[in-house]
Amino acid sequence: xxxxxxxxxxxxxxxxxxxxxxxxxxxxxxxxxxxxxxxxxxxxxxxxxxxxxxxxxxxxxxxxxxxxxxxxxxxxxxxxxxxxxxxxxxxxxxxxxxxxxxxxxxxxxxxxxxxxxxxxxxxxxxxxxxxxxxxxxxxxxxxxxxxxxxxxxxxxxxxxxxxxxxxxxxxxxxxxxxxxxxxxxxxxxxxxxxxxxxxxxxxxxxxxxxxxxxxxxxxxxxxxxxxxxxxxxxxxxxxxxxxxxxxxxxxxxxxxxxxxxxxxxxxxxxxxxxxxxxxxxxxxxxxxxxxx
Numbered sequence: 001x002x003x004x005x006x007x008x009x010x011x012x013x014x015x016x017x018x019x020x021x022x023x024x025x026x027x028x029x030x031x032x033x034x035x036x037x038x039x040x041x042x043x044x045x046x047x048x049x050x051x052x053x054x055x056x057x058x059x060x061x062x063x064x065x066x067x068x069x070x071x072x073x074x075x076x077x078x079x080x081x082x083x084x085x086x087x088x089x090x091x092x093x094x095x096x097x098x099x100x101x102x103x104x105x106x107x108x109x110x111x112x113x114x115x116x117x118x119x120x121x122x123x124x125x126x127x128x129x130x131x132x133x134x135x136x137x138x139x140x141x142x143x144x145x146x147x148x149x150x151x152x153x154x155x156x157x158x159x160x161x162x163x164x165x166x167x168x169x170x171x172x173x174x175x176x177x178x179x180x181x182x183x184x185x186x187x188x189x190x191x192x193x194x195x196x197x198x199x200x201x202x203x204x205x206x207x208x209x210x211x212x213x214x215x216x217x218x219x220x221x222x223x224x225x226x227x228x229x230x231x232x233x234x235x236x237x238x239x240x241x242x243x244x245x246x247x248x249x250x251x252x253x254x255x256x257x258x259x260x261x262x263x264x265x266x267x268x269x270x271x272x273x274x275x276x277x278x279x280x281x282x283x284x285x286x287x288x289x290x291x292x
Contacts, residue, residue, distance in 0.1 A: 029093065062133070178242060211289065
């Protein structure tokens with residue numbers, strides 16, 4: 001009996017080491033892929049020589065997105081070491097590709113009124129870096145939901161993951177548009193002016209909606225109709241969540257102060273207020289997923 005337990009323990013340790021090693025390989029591939037997608041950016045120079053905080057935030061968000069995507073494959077039901085490693089590698093490579101595409105979406109859609117790369121690399125605009133990081137984390141959350149659970153439709157898992165990522169990006173774009181409508185200032189203009197507080201609050205809204213989409217996608221994939229209904233329901237909740245949580249932030253989390261005044265109507269924008277706003281959105285989305 002003791003020999004059997006020792007053997008099982010050795011297998012457990014070997015499997016754990018294999019998963020961790022595989023994850024680090026994927027992180028290395030992610031690093032190389034980032035450089036391929038951004039050949040004009042010298043990562044080491046930005047992080048070490050220029051101490052570029054904006055780039056560091058955006059780059060960290062990119063790797064968090066990868067972590068979330070491959071983590072969902074690791075923590076799911078085991079199908080044997082070799083099959084698990086194949087799934088982790090497959091979804092990890094897909095996540096790396098999609099996260100680099102998500103950065104393009106940030107540049108061309110979410111922050112389309114200015115050049116994201118210029119703001120992060122030349123101007124070291126931390127607010128822009130936070131938004132790019134948030135979109136990468138949002139993509140990672142959506143992929144996490146898409147990968148979790150069993151697929152009963154017969155479609156390959158990477159196909160459904162790709163389609164759900166696309167749906168998640170559409171949801172993020174929709175929420176970004178609605179966010180611009182409910183606030184009393186031009187989000188693009190404020191972020192371009194290096195307003196980190198506005199960037200942080202906006203980033204919180206993006207992550208919050210992605211977390212709701214993740215929740216809708218998590219679990220077994222039975223049919224498109226069921227999944228689309230769940231995702232549509234969560235997006236609707238997210239649309240309601242934004243103005244409600246912004247109101248509650250004003251009345252409860254920042255009593256006696258106006259959130260807009262703290263973010264844009266003073267000489268030095270209050271980054272702390274932006275963090276509180278982001279927390280309200282993300283915390284609200286977490287509470288909703290716990291209660292549903």
